[in-house]
Amino acid sequence: MNAPALTKNQALVFEVLERADGPLSAYTILDKLRDHGFRAPLQVYRALEKLLEYGVVHRLESINAFVACAHPEQNCHSHGIVAFAICESCGHVLEFHDHEVDHRLMNWTRGKKFKAEKTTIEIRGLCEACAA
């Protein structure tokens, strides 16, 4: 999915996520946008829905939060499964791809005739700085 021009609300939500140095919950985003007229969760969720669809934002299932894609130049929907390493101390997220992992999971699903739609890989732990 290519990203068309963002609407006002979508752009506001995206900017908040881009400027954040870690994942944000929908309600945190809402709070940060109250000065811009946001009043209800749905305004955030509806924008997030589109941003996820366009592939410019990712949802972290294990922490119910959202993060701007770390590979703005590429199209994250085009290069396989996206994996995340999430620091439970400082909240920083590393986004990466591993084609061999994709391959193995694809092989497994093919073997089981399972039709994969969306795959989540999230590693929680401590980043280098926080593990010291």
Added chain:
Amino acid sequence: MNAPALTKNQALVFEVLERADGPLSAYTILDKLRDHGFRAPLQVYRALEKLLEYGVVHRLESINAFVACAHPEQNCHSHGIVAFAICESCGHVLEFHDHEVDHRLMNWTRGKKFKAEKTTIEIRGLCEACAA
């Protein structure tokens, strides 16, 4: 973590999950146990906390649900990362392990000096029966 004898509440919750043919939310478990004296979510969550610790139950982060371990003979904590394929139509879950995937992810984290504590791999899609 080896599983000591389960307490009454833990055993009740575990039996519900074992008998279910798919993952259950904490509140669904609660409803199924009202006849056994359960009245509040915390009774379920506290039991789940222990069952997760013992490795006999898994949490599916992407659907906020819990499932009994599919490998009762083994100790799921001992053989690496557990992965799940979750059918979005019928709700059935396939649990599996892939050492090569573990390896690749471990290599990546080692390279980044990221200390992994808990890794989630969840594939959502359609099982063979539902994809037909």
Added chain:
DNA sequence: ATCGCACACGTTATAGCATAACGCAATTGA
């Protein structure tokens, strides 16, 4: 032009998931 449609938006209400904080009872080990 105006009708119909798609889409974004705003609002209120509600549903679904999870934990805080208190107190009590049973167990255990010093």
Added chain:
DNA sequence: TCAATTGCGTTATGCTATAACGTGTGCGAT
């Protein structure tokens, strides 16, 4: 016996997400 630990029950609260309704705007087809 005393303190610490663990499980349990209850009430209240907080966090996450969606349903349902209505409004307005742009845009192509008739």
